[in-house]
Amino acid sequence: MNINFISVTTENLTRYINVGVQSYKEHYLHLWKNSDPTPFINAFLTKEPIYNALRDPLQLLYIITTDGTDLGILNVTLNAKEGFFLSPNNLLINKIYLLKAYSASGIGTKALEFVNNLAQTHQKELVWLYAMKKGKPLQFYKKHGYQIVQEAFIELPHVLEKEKEMWLMAKKV
Structure with a gap:
């Protein structure tokens, strides 16, 4: 499968x-009171926050695709x-979200390879992220060399x- 990372534009x-x-809804409804992720979606996955991210040269957003399918x-x-890493020599993974039909298909691994290449291109020393303590993502990141650095907590309402x-996790590039 040929995986592409298309830069997000207006x-x-x-x-x-x-x-x-x-x-997000396919994987994370269990986190929310009444299975309602509206606070998260409104904060991060609506036009206004995406427009703001696109204006920020430090934010890089991509659609993961193959053969015209998102x-x-x-x-x-x-x-x-x-957060924990205040150095300018880092890259934070904010989101890697895959549709459930494509989970455990190797696409997440390709996304981490892409991130590692981005980090190298931008001369970063460290890639870090937050992972839920429960669930498959933790084992996935460990398998790919990320190590637990310290505890963290979701700070969103509801x-x-x-x-x-x-967990806050990190990997040297």
């Missing part, structure tokens, strides 16, 4: 939003100035208390 941001919302989204931040625990 012309294709609706595609990014649609596949992002669908993939499979998921990828969002990274160069030189993240929040997330179920039992689902807030996360």
